[in-house]
Amino acid sequence: MPRQPVTGSGFSSVFLPRVLSSSAPLSSGSSPAAQLRSRLRMKVALLAPLLWLAGCSSLDGVQRPDLSDQPLMATFQNGNQVEQSVSQVEHSDNQGEKSTTTPSAAAAQRAAHDRWWRSFADPQLDRLVEAALANSFSLQASLANLERSRALLRQSRSDQYPDVNLQVGKTRSWSDSNGNTSTSDEWNAGLNASYELDFWGSVSAAADQSRFQLYSSEAAARLQANLVASQVVNAWYGYRKEQQQLVLLSEQKQRIESGLKVINARFQRGRSQVSDVWQQQTLLESINSELIQATASRDIYWQQLQLWLGQANIDSLIGDDQSTQPGIMVQAVAAGAGQRHSGGIAMAALLRRPDVQQAWFSVQAANAGVAVAQAARYPRLTLTASISGRDASLDQVFDNWLANLAANLVLPLIDGAERRARVAAEQASLQQALAKYQQTLLAAAQEVQQQLVKEHELMALNQSLSKQLQLAQKNEAFQSSRYAKGVGDFLALLTAQRDVLSLERQLLSNQLKALQARVGLYQAVSHGDFLPDQDLSENSLNSHIVTHPIVTQQESRSL
Helix, strand or coil: CCCCCCCCCEEEECCCHHHHCCCCCCCCCCCHHHHHHHHHHHHHHHHHHHHHHHHHCCCCCCCCCCCCCCHHHCCCECHHHHHCCHHHHHCHHHCCCCCCCCHHHHHHHHHHCCCHHHHHCCHHHHHHHHHHHHHCHHHHHHHHHHHHHHHHHHHHHHHHCCEEEEEEEEEEEEEEECCEEEEEEEEEEEEEEEEEECCCCHHHHHHHHHHHHHHHHHHHHHHHHHHHHHHHHHHHHHHHHHHHHHHHHHHHHHHHHHHHHHHHHHHHCCCCCHHHHHHHHHHHHHHHHHHHHHHHHHHHHHHHHHHHHCCCCHHHHHCCCCCCCCCHHHHHHHHCCCCCCCCCCEHHHHHCCHHHHHHHHHHHHHHHHHHHHHHCCCCEEEEEEEEEEEECCHHHCCCCEEEEEEEEEECCCCCCCHHHHHHHHHHHHHHHHHHHHHHHHHHHHHHHHHHHHHHHHHHHHHHHHHHHHHHHHHHHHHHHHHHHCCCCCHHHHHHHHHHHHHHHHHHHHHHHHHHHHHHHHHHHHCCCCCCCCCCCCHHHHCCCCCCCCCCCCCHHHHC
């Protein structure tokens, strides 16, 4: 059977369909070559305005808002460090650059570039945090959301490629003519392809929007990883503090019991009143109530560890628990101690915070959404092609075939201003994202400064409490000696004992608060880059953790 010629349906469009149609009449008397050149000139003449409009529809970048005049930003270093990328900032300490940061700020920045909890030099804590990062269900949920964003990006980028489908079918027919029944089979097969030309950047803008949403999800996962690490550190040292509290209370109970024996002996000899015995017994019972509270608090901190570690076995991770040994809290506080900050945190460290990056990528995604909405107002040009055939035999189905090539141009004319409203809505979303970014950046700056002030306050308070405790212990020894000789007042001794007991507990509690302030400072300047390797480079989507710079040379001027 002879093959049928290829037929073309031409362009179906509101714009001069006969000009682009393959069935447009040819000028009489012209040579075939001249006629072909004439058609090409007409097609180019129509496509030129479309290409010009496409050039006008390119996506404009968003500049970071200038917040340098804000009082909260005044204490952060700017200059060359702001222009560095993430990797450059991480290695700036090794390049011999002169630093003006104070020890507290420098220590915070160095810890933020690595796994900051290791600065406490606690192997048990290291194992707990690593186990939490591997087993925390909240972090697993964030990673699952990251994978979802990755899949949505691949889905969005699929629109940049042609859509090709293969169709194969078989039809069986029965006929009856004068009692003669016959059966016939017919195979049909076809290959269809369609592709939308991205003149206005709609498809690429949608892909960019998904890409920025992926980066935002990655920043959210790093924010959760940072939260998991800080919660484990706080719960672990809270547990150790309560263990130390139980040891301290047991020692205090022994001292008060020894004093009660002395008072009882004096009462038996008639050298003291029964009220002295009762007051000492009351003091002893108050310690028993403190023991009950400390035991409950210790158990709560243990439950918090179990919450953040998921299915991990805490006992195997802790091993030989040394938390009851004296001085553990002092060592932990000293490991992360620093001096007061006087304005040395780099702006780049602030911009590397995952919540700040998440807010900025939301701005970029909203900007891409504006481009998508703008492109929807322009015509859509789609190319389609197909080839199909029919035959009784499958291996000969394309011996008799029909091919079709078409271009369709669709221009929105009347939509009740729906597309303009969508553009306005996307622009409002962009302004909202910009405002949220600025608020997030200012809140991050305030949090860093608050943690620095709090740490300085608590470290100074530790020193004051230590001096108060030394003086109270001297006074207690003096009053105890006077009372034993029968020349002292029991009320003065009781007051001295209570002062010592209270200051010992206050000092231990304040040491935990100082350590928590240090954890808060590390968390405030940390990038949270503790996730399993996430390959978000262009090679994987078409270096593991995101390699995009947080600040570019062009953006640094607005900071």
